Amino acid sequence: MAWTRLIQSARAAVGTTHSCPAPGLPRFYSKPANYFVKVGIPEFLGGIGGGAETHIAKIETEIGDLHKLLVTRTLRLKKLGVPTKHRKLILKYGQKYRLGLWKPRVDAIKT
Numbered sequence: 001m002a003w004t005r006l007i008q009s010a011r012a013a014v015g016t017t018h019s020c021p022a023p024g025l026p027r028f029y030s031k032p033a034n035y036f037v038k039v040g041i042p043e044f045l046g047g048i049g050g051g052a053e054t055h056i057a058k059i060e061t062e063i064g065d066l067h068k069l070l071v072t073r074t075l076r077l078k079k080l081g082v083p084t085k086h087r088k089l090i091l092k093y094g095q096k097y098r099l100g101l102w103k104p105r106v107d108a109i110k111t
Contacts, residue, residue: 034106039097041066047104048093052086070094 036043041060045053062080063069069090077087096102 035103036106039066039104041069043104044069044093044097045090048089050086050089052089055080055082055086058082070098 036047039047041063042053042056044066045056045059058080059069059082063072063076072094074087074091077090082090093102
């Protein structure tokens, strides 16, 4: 934090501005990832991976839509017969999805 302020003040004193964070190094931009526009249960579980996509049919019939899946507790998933590893993945990525920290990618699902 102090280093960035020192560098900014030094640049302001010299009067040079660089568009790169480090002088002499070009910026490289990667292609942005493609995300699903409308996410349902199949896209969500397929995006999680780790074998959770094997429960798509069971969860779709019992729970219905993605919003209900995001507020589902572990006991209900356990009653549906979802193994512990997959329950943990569903709950972990469900929380990340609700907070806006994660979205399933289009290329994540392999059929």
